[in-house]
Amino acid sequence: MNKQKIKIKNQRLVIQAAVIISLILVCHEKPKAQIAFIAGGNYSNIRSNISLENKEPIIGYNFGLSLQYYPFKKFQNISILNEMELIQKGYQQNFEENHSFRFDYLSLPILINYSLSTQVSIQAGVELSKLISTNIEQGLRTYNDFDTGLALGVSYFSGKRISCYSRLSYGLLPMLDYYEIDELGNFKNKIHDLKNITLTIGMKINFYNEKIRFQK
């Protein structure tokens, strides 16, 4: 019980720290920022050590806001992306009927963006996510409510008002703490398993765009 409380406390601290750091970075510089609306679809699945029968990926969605700012005057091709988005991840298992597991996360990716040219940029960073709802009965009690993942992405036409992006996020924390129960009913091990993996494709529409030109 105490461990659970400590875990929840730590998770809150990580989220709070991430938000505070982001705000400090935003406020530190003059408002040389790009604010954008992002939306798209994703293709997500689950990685697991235990065998999940007939597992298949699902199509989900994501949408939210993106804030891009340039903290380094000397390195104008490096920027930081802070996003806040709702993203649906999950998977399905197909037996006689289809059982889909959909998890809606409030996600806060913090990414470093490197512009390869005025048209293409790459990103890498972390994604902190809080599970806010699922389609599963008592899903919030069954699955862990905090997830952290690595994110890698590419943006196309990033210099334009409307751009596209694709991103792979690789969950690092297990979503499930449960038991491995054999066919006779013996409890073999406690398992900490199921990790998200999601490929997102979407569009980004800048609606506040104080663009930074590359200094040549």
Next chain:
Amino acid sequence: MKKSGFRNNSKILVILFLILIACDGLFVPDPIDPRVPKYTEEGNNVAGAFINGKVWESIVSFGFLAVQNEPFIAAWHDSDSLLLRFNGNTAGESSSIEFHLTGLKISEINDLTTLEGQKIQLNGIENSGYYIENYTPSTYDNKGVGQIYFRHVSVKNSNVSVEGQISKTIIISGTFGFSMNDSSGNTIKVSSGRFDYRINENNFQIE
């Protein structure tokens, strides 16, 4: 005066309605195999298993006229034996899973708590498991061999009763698995069984 009587009746009806809703089975899918319920210890009034790969499930539902899939437990003090019957269905057909256990010294509902943590081997002699689709005189001839595990048994006092008395509810949760032969000699394998039921005086009987 009449209004107060009406209010009291309404309250009783609301309480009864809430009790009925509260006792309905809650199927939380297992996160590894969603065809069977997740192992829980909350008295969700459900059970599930695979019967030769087919899904058997038991979800208790309370109606105004009848209760469906309610489990039943009977204890025989003289012969020191215990019967557990889990009613459910396999592919829409009514079926039940039974356990005949001996030597557990159960003589009243409170004694069920002594089952906590007991892993009972079904050897087909003192203790047996049965999967029953249709009752026939030879139903109990084929005894299942395997295991039933009462992982969690707890007392939950429910302070709502029509007579104003405190009624006692026992939550029994556990797992099971066994194999038996049917009347034709074919093997019936009952696997990955789990149950999480609420037992009270209505479904517990002393013979």
